[in-house]
Amino acid sequence: MSYALLDAARVAKAARTSLDVLKSAGESSEAHQRKMIMVERIAALAGAAAESPESNGITLTSEEFWLISLNW
Numbered sequence: 001m002s003y004a005l006l007d008a009a010r011v012a013k014a015a016r017t018s019l020d021v022l023k024s025a026g027e028s029s030e031a032h033q034r035k036m037i038m039v040e041r042i043a044a045l046a047g048a049a050a051e052s053p054e055s056n057g058i059t060l061t062s063e064e065f066w067l068i069s070l071n072w
Contacts, residue, residue: 008049015043 019039025032 006046008046012043012046012050015039015046019043 019036022032022036022039
């Protein structure tokens with residue numbers, strides 16, 4: 001896996017936009033619900049990272065983000 005730095009604020013914004021789209025889809029399957037939960041968690045994680053006092057704009061590595069999301 002290659003490493004990259006992610007701007008947590010941008011990830012949080014993208015996740016919130018994705019969540020809005022998922023909510024407007026009007027689907028109720030189990031797969032859709034799981035997808036919404038995963039995106040909600042990603043938004044929360046990235047939002048918390050963006051708000052951390054030492055964020056300096058870049059707060060997550062792609063590997064950290066992948067490892068965390070893999071376990072959801």
